[in-house]
Amino acid sequence: MPTKNQYWYFLIGGPTDDINGLVTNFYAYGEHCGEALANALNAATEELGIIKPEATEAARLDILSDFEEPEGLTRFNEWVLSGPTNYSYPLDSSENDFIPPTGIIKATEEGKFDYELIKEGFLALHSQEDNSFELELIAGKEKLLDTFIQSLKFISPIDRLEINIKGHWHNQKSELWAINVSELSAGIESFLLDNTTSLLQNGFIECTAVVDSGSTKLTLNEHKKVCFQTEDEKLFINFGEAIMALGFEQTTELCSLEYGFYHWHYRPTQSLDAPELRIFLLDTGFNFVESWEDELDEIYPETE
Known part of the structure; x- marks a missing residue:
């Protein structure tokens, strides 16, 4: 054994x-x-x-x-x-x-909510304080990756791609890496599709597409939730309509594994481990931006 x-x-x-x-x-x-x-x-x-x-x-x-x-x-x-x-x-x-996307899975312990509450859908938010808009979307394993890739087209042209390596992977500092999309020879969509296993399906990785120096961002976070943030109301409305055209319904409440559930993060078996991933990012042309200590609020962070 x-x-x-x-x-x-x-x-x-x-x-x-x-x-x-x-x-x-x-x-x-x-x-x-x-x-x-x-x-x-x-x-x-x-x-x-x-x-x-x-x-x-x-x-x-x-x-x-x-x-x-x-x-x-x-x-x-x-x-x-x-x-x-x-x-x-x-x-x-x-x-x-609900079948959770690759990279995150419910733990056996009971959380605050019933698992049956997790449904596909999206929540639209508006902050009057800074007049910003946010859309959060939950998709199951079958639809998530295609939905995120399709969503990139709704906010083009994209200026920068950021990769956030989360600190609860190996209990180290979180790291931010970034590259200008113009330096990706095949383009951002092809790059992410070619490296789906190590980036989009890795439960310790957050991928963010940045437009207009940060005023608009589209993120697939480590909990495999799609988050869209912008200060452009027209773009926000168009984005929401495009998401509905993909078959998602708007809701007033959104439940996910991110909050209220004991859960585990993991990386797929064929994905790059953290040291290999850093080498890959450097070889691709990514620049290391910064690192920081996180306050761990994960209930059961996976460590290797």
């Missing part, structure tokens, strides 16, 4: 055919959460026949002094166990749980 790796629990489910679904408990090893999750998802498909399995809860077990492994688990391979019980359920397209 691996000993140097982290040990994680995941609640994983998905359809097994056109009529039925299956959900079960997985226990998996990996060098970090993303790798353990990939090991568990692969086993869910190969061993249990779950089609496109998704994880909705996680817990890190190797840091719990009182954790006892349940009896009756099935060992699929060196890295993954499952059980002791599988639960079958009829598929019902009218009741779809």
Whole structure:
């Protein structure tokens, strides 16, 4: 049994055919959460026949002094166990749980709110104090990346791309890196699409497109929430209309994993680790801007 790796629990489910679904408990090893999750998802498909399995809860077990492994688990391979019980359920397209985007996942502990409150949609805000406008958007795993890339087109031309490496990754200082979009030979959309795994799907990374020296910003934060900020009311209205054209509805309340839920951040298994990412940013032409200490308010920050 691996000993140097982290040990994680995941609640994983998905359809097994056109009529039925299956959900079960997985226990998996990996060098970090993303790798353990990939090991568990692969086993869910190969061993249990779950089609496109998704994880909705996680817990890190190797840091719990009182954790006892349940009896009756099935060992699929060196890295993954499952059980002791599988639960079958009829598929019902009218009741779809929110599938969190890659990079963040709900913890097993109960938070302040019910998970069922998390829905796709957007919230529009206006600050009369400084006459600024803000739109916050929640999208599930299936729609988030395409929505963010499409949103970049709504605010073009973009002047600068900022990458914020969050301090709760390896418990270090937060870092801001930036590059003028004119220096990206393939353009900002192609650059982000080519590096989706290490940037957009990394739960320790915040990406911000900046227009007009900072008066307009479009951010995909580390909680995988899209945030649009501007001082231009006309642009704000046009942006909101474009978001609605993508199929999102405006709401007066927006619930996400960012607030009120115990949660974990992680990076995908094929993504760059922090030292490799810094080298990549330098080689691409990014400039290091600044670093700072964060006040950690994450309930369970993932550390590798």
